[in-house]
Amino acid sequence: MTLLAGRTAIVTGGAQGIGFAIARAFAREGARVVIGDLSVEGGRAAAEALGGESVAIAVPCDVASASEVGRLIEVATGRFGRLDVMVNNAGITRDATMRTMTEEQFDEVIAVHLKGCWNGTRLAAAAMREQRSGSIINLSSISGKAGMAGQTNYSAAKAGIVGLTKAAAKELAHHGVRVNAIQPGLIRSAMTEALPQPIWDQKVAEIPMGRAGEPDEVASVALFYASELASYMTGTVAEVTGGRLM
Numbered sequence: 195m196t197l198l199a200g201r202t203a204i205v206t207g208g209a210q211g212i213g214f215a216i217a218r219a220f221a222r223e224g225a226r227v228v229i230g231d232l233s234v235e236g237g238r239a240a241a242e243a244l245g246g247e248s249v250a251i252a253v254p255c256d257v258a259s260a261s262e263v264g265r266l267i268e269v270a271t272g273r274f275g276r277l278d279v280m281v282n283n284a285g286i287t288r289d290a291t292m293r294t295m296t297e298e299q300f301d302e303v304i305a306v307h308l309k310g311c312w313n314g315t316r317l318a319a320a321a322m323r324e325q326r327s328g329s330i331i332n333l334s335s336i337s338g339k340a341g342m343a344g345q346t347n348y349s350a351a352k353a354g355i356v357g358l359t360k361a362a363a364k365e366l367a368h369h370g371v372r373v374n375a376i377q378p379g380l381i382r383s384a385m386t387e388a389l390p391q392p393i394w395d396q397k398v399a400e401i402p403m404g405r406a407g408e409p410d411e412v413a414s415v416a417l418f419y420a421s422e423l424a425s426y427m428t429g430t431v432a433e434v435t436g437g438r439l440m
Contacts, residue, residue: 213284277321277322285306332376
């Protein structure tokens with residue numbers, strides 16, 4: 195038996211990086227996956243890589259827009275009949291010190307990460323309550339636990355996602371809907387590998403396991419939360435950090 199056989203999952207920001215790794219893990223375990231992403235071409239390529247229309251489809255979506263997230267969910271339920279898992283993963287960075295960060299840069303990050311997560315959680319919950327089951331997984335970050343210099347916008351948004359997750363978990367538990375969060379640490383990606391070598395080395399030196407994580411290592415935790423293996427877990431936060439900032 196595969197862990198997600200017969201289930202439908204949405205992954206926002208699923209065209210690349212951690213989002214794509216999650217979508218791939220879900221598809222391997224039998225789920226039908228809907229990728230919501232701003233990149234039309236990227237989303238289509240990701241869906242094709244997962245096995246094509248019988249397994250995965252892509253829907254253009256700006257998660258900061260409630261109407262677009264609503265449409266994403268409507269397409270998923272219309273195509274596959276139900277929604278079992280919602281992964282709110284889409285994100286952006288607009289790093290700068292507080293002195294130089296613009297109000298627009300702050301608002302953009304809050305809108306995509308925090309409001310986008312709220313949109314996804316609220317609208318997915320509305321669909322899941324009807325069937326009295328579902329798993330919502332919100333991607334936070336270790337930056338939301340510790341705070342990172344140059345990321346007052348990102349750290350605030352990612353900390354807010356933890357609070358949102360816990361509050362939503364309390365509201366939705368009696369409807370059979372679970373809500374949990376994941377806080378990745380330094381995960382190997384195109385963005386992190388572009389860091390200057392001294393900064394990369396400094397970050398790795400803070401990790402007791404002595405290495406960066408891989409996107410698949412975050413995806414495996416998302417798969418756990420999505421499945422019945424986590425049937426008695428809600429309102430929790432899983433740190434996927436190699437022990438960094440314990």
